[in-house]
Amino acid sequence: MNRREFLATGGALVVSFSLRAQPKLPGSLAKAPLLDSWIRIGADGGITVLTGKVELGQGIKTALIQVAAEELAVEPGRIALVTADTARTPDEQYTAGSQSMQESGTAILHAAAEVRSRLVDLAAQRFALPPERLSVANGTIRAADGRTATYGELVTGELLHVRAQPPAARGNPGERAVMGKSLARVDIPAKLTGAPIYVQDLRLPGMLHARVVRPPSYGARLAALQTAAAEKMPGVLKIVRDGSYLAVVAEREYQAVSAMRALAAAARWSERPSLFQQENLYSELQRLPSRDSVLVESKSPTSGWTAEATYRRPYQMHGAIGPSCAVGLYRDGQLTVWTHSQGVYPLRGALAEMLGLAQERIRCIHMEGSGCYGHNGADDAGADAALIARALPGRPVRVHWMREDEHAWEPYGSAMVSSARARLESGRIADWHYEVWSGTHTSRPGPAGNLAPAWSLAKPFAPPPAQQIPQPAGGGDRNAIPLYRFANTRVVHHFLTSLPLRVSALRALGAYMNVFSIESFMDELAQAAQADPVEFRLRHLDDPRAREAVRLAAERFGWAGYRKTRGRGRGFAFARYKNLAAYTAIACEVEVERDTGRVRMLRAAAAIDSGEAVNPDGIRNQVEGGILQSLSWTLYEAVRFDRRRITSLDWASYPILRFPDAPERIDVSVISRPGAPFLGTGEAAQGPAAAALANAIADATGARLREIPFTARRVRQALAA
């Protein structure tokens, strides 16, 4: 039944319609089905599009505006986009998992298409013409005889306050005016000229500055504290203490920093050694209690393996360039928090639980922060702002983390171990056994116990039991099942139920490690089979979109005509993110200095298919960034710690990629499939980039690196072995 039939036949059908199971609406429309949750049009024709997702630097604002502009048939510049705000936008949970286009993009696509069709129908009634006879351009509907009606004139009252209808199947989308074009990012000019964009830039009238005195280690308790000296410092207004939670508020920001240093010097903590000896990290990990699940079972034998290998990945940081920040205001029993959290609604719930305040009394408004790449200190800073603002009612309080706070307290990407074994038969993989050990990849709020500041309160909240993200997306087992077709496959996930270091979602979650492992091992097997690595992959790959991405990356790299020179080598890798999202293939060339062990990626060629491409340059930017970030993780990065404390507290003790080590060139080819579902892009490149790098090093030197990071020292050791 379409809407016009309903209008023609009256209300009786509504009853029978609602008794039937309603078909699921696409994307986030399923959770927020009202059209005006997504799109509002004012009498002046002003168009507001609302999303529960947020800009993290991935360009989502621009892409969502393009989707809305396309389907509403208006210029993109006419659309004002509102991102996550618990008082205004739909609840789309987290901006995470490369899901914003699938969820919000799909919702806005369908909502906008329906809004336009309703407005055209209205105009058709007004003009007494069939809707097919009308044309739409930039928010104005025209009849052939010259009569016009604008969206602003047509929208009245509750017209858009209706449930979206299930869309007709998307056919050929035909000519696109805005989608598929590399529209310049709407947020870039303001960011590059110093406009106040980030929550770090927010200045409210009467705003105060706070700093938190963090415990020196997980679980440390404040044993003694002298506050007198700090209290007398210039500008200091209040020292906030709640159990072992300690913060200071001052008029000026640097006064708060100075007072925080003084307080830290005047605090004595009791600490216990609760961490592993770092040298024993991987053997200790595999001894931890685990919940094991067999993801794929096979009847294959348990001996006669062609190759066996173990891969390791340390704890790694998000490492935002700008430490976390939030502003809180507690006034008349209402709390407002400006935050760069990836999930304003879940954060609101967590703050309500922590403060014992009704959720309705809390509003969380997203403002951009420094890129986060997953769950970093953003939510914790929101909790700091809430706790401190509550202690100073009526004044806005800005709390900004110091560099060492972010390095020591952000939840890391879990350390992981994998082991792979396989047997070749006539040049093909006949048996494949793969096991992976990993901690959780999500400890986001929701629960107040996932906010680090809540651990220190007089009435502390304990972290809840570790949560597993189920297949098919998976957490530690994300991409643990190879997309390749083998005669027998066995895959086991050992979910470690508690880890000594705090961990949560870091871009690509377990897929980074699993794709690194699987794609490294594929090359080891290709070598055993004396096969070309690209051809060997194609031998085991059925999915035509996967094959196209692999072929395209190889072609753009010049795989077939590649000539190896001394000290250089090439590597290839492929994955379909989560086995259900974007297809990404990467080929790269590296240079290895044998004397120093220094590895440099010289160039890379990538091909990505993330369904219909809304903004090809945005996709290229994300893939380039994914490759470079993965290059940094894979060559340099491991969180250091001793038995008590995190010791990676700055960029000297946690080095990352710098310009001299950036490649000469990265070429990204975007395969667009107009009309196909959006698959998301942000996390697709991390795993393939790491494996392509390892494979290229092996090609260049003959040495196979299986433990991340490939530091110069490890490379020298591998070459000497």
Place this chain on the structure above:
Amino acid sequence: MITLNVNGKPQAVDADPATPLLYVLTDHLQLNGAKYGCGLGQCGSCTVLLDGEPVFSCVVPISILQGRKITTLEGLGTPDNPGPVQRAFIAEQAAQCGFCIPGMIVRAQALLERNPSPTPQEIRSHMSPNLCRCGTHMRILRAVERAAREMKGAK
């Protein structure tokens, strides 16, 4: 009171002389270009020009700045009228989250004022103190090259 010359304007600032310039720029003068990244001179997101040379404003106390010329991102252009390096970064879409980019632009400005035709290697080495976490390096390098070309063309 210390008087600072910021973007060509004298600014009287009432702050402890030990205060790092960065905090005065953001908190007292309400400028957003220089950003706190590490407070240790390790990441470059707070880069400003001091008499034309790039410095980490997070580690320079205001006590030594009397009479010296401070230029921040805001001194290079405005949202309505961006400067040549800003225009080149916009043209190359050289940003993801954008947080490090103001520091990149300011550091690139210093290079191009001194050396209008830097080689790619000179650009890499000059930009080395500044960190980018999103992996926008390729676009940043292209933007600096573009800025060099366009600034020369304009002369």
